Amino acid sequence: MVEPSKKPLNILVRYRNSVIRIKLKNDYEYVGRMLICDSYMNLILTEADEYKGNDPSAHYGNIFIRGNNILYIQLRA
Amino acid sequence: MVEPSKKPLNILVRYRNSVIRIKLKNDYEYVGRMLICDSYMNLILTEADEYKGNDPSAHYGNIFIRGNNILYIQLRA
Amino acid sequence: MVEPSKKPLNILVRYRNSVIRIKLKNDYEYVGRMLICDSYMNLILTEADEYKGNDPSAHYGNIFIRGNNILYIQLRA
Amino acid sequence: MVEPSKKPLNILVRYRNSVIRIKLKNDYEYVGRMLICDSYMNLILTEADEYKGNDPSAHYGNIFIRGNNILYIQLRA
Amino acid sequence: MVEPSKKPLNILVRYRNSVIRIKLKNDYEYVGRMLICDSYMNLILTEADEYKGNDPSAHYGNIFIRGNNILYIQLRA
């Protein structure tokens, strides 16, 4: 459809080492620095805070999120 | 089935840089300018407003939506 | 199994530019003219009315429906 | 596993132009003459009646049912 | 992993023409003689009784069950 460098997953890769915010299908959110991701949207966040609503509910040194649970990812503009 | 240029996903690609409205399976809606999409309907919106019902509930500079959550996309006629 | 020209999706293609009625798994229905479809049953309707029950709830100039949400499609006899 | 002519889907094909009864995962049933089917169990019924429980709730001239919604199909013995 | 003749689906094939009991994910059960099955666990039962709990709720001359709805199958020891 589009040239490879212009696919969404290739843009996501550019956010390695940046802070992203992930919302899962179960409404939990995770904010942390993305260490790595793959084409299934499996990804590892470091120093991640978990939110359910407005308050942080947990902190994780490293968390591996299975991509198929993801609803969307907020990226810096 | 049909010639490639006439497939729905090829028409969706033509809406890059246009404002689209996406409804997810969880009833949330996102209105923003589509930067990019792929054949899974993964896509990135910029300057996106989130709606649950009639009122905007959040604004995102850049949001990466995982395609398998999408119910439908409204395109300009 | 059967010769290609006799598969359901090939028959669906013949309804391009015809008005069809789509029921989604979430019980919403969409009536509009089908511009295009693919083998995943992704399709674009134009001048589409949305129904939840008997009353139209919205109108869309162009709507791209993700095929995996479809329950069935009513075709003209 | 078994020779092709002895697979369930090959037997289903033989019921083209016969009246079958389909039960979907959402408990709706459709009774009509099967015009055509494919290996995903996508199929088109003609002159189909819809049932929710014992009473017919709608009639369709032609209805294309997406195979992944099907629970089972009753075939004439 | 194991030699083909020793896979579960190959054992299931040996129960052709035997009476089996199938439990679906929606808790319905079907008891009948298996005419045929494939590698998706699609199968056709003949002279099948349907159970919801202890009492038979319906009888089918031939029923084609879509494999992905199956929870388990009871086989004669």
Place this chain on the structure above:
Amino acid sequence: MVEPSKKPLNILVRYRNSVIRIKLKNDYEYVGRMLICDSYMNLILTEADEYKGNDPSAHYGNIFIRGNNILYIQLRA
């Protein structure tokens, strides 16, 4: 990723003829001797007891469990 002999499914195969305990997504548990399994985690248990909570609710001579319903399997240490 890892050498074949060191994959989880290869370890599971070694438990053929051992008693295992399977928990399904619907919370039912099955304890029996595993006759056979494949790479989809389809497996056959013999002399299996079914549990819903602490009490056995049924006994099966042979039960074929469809792998995609499995949550986890307890193996002897």
Place this chain on the structure above:
Amino acid sequence: MVEPSKKPLNILVRYRNSVIRIKLKNDYEYVGRMLICDSYMNLILTEADEYKGNDPSAHYGNIFIRGNNILYIQLRA
């Protein structure tokens, strides 16, 4: 997208013989030493404790968790 050694699943493999904490989609959590994993995120934990909320609810010598049930995995920083 990225070089193989830098994919999330390759990092997960490095945690073999380390204690990890797994959260499933049904909210249960399992803490134990990971013996092995594969590319589907199927994995075996040894000496695993099960949690539903804050209190341990069970202990397993060896537990094989089917990867598609996993929400996320906590890894040591």
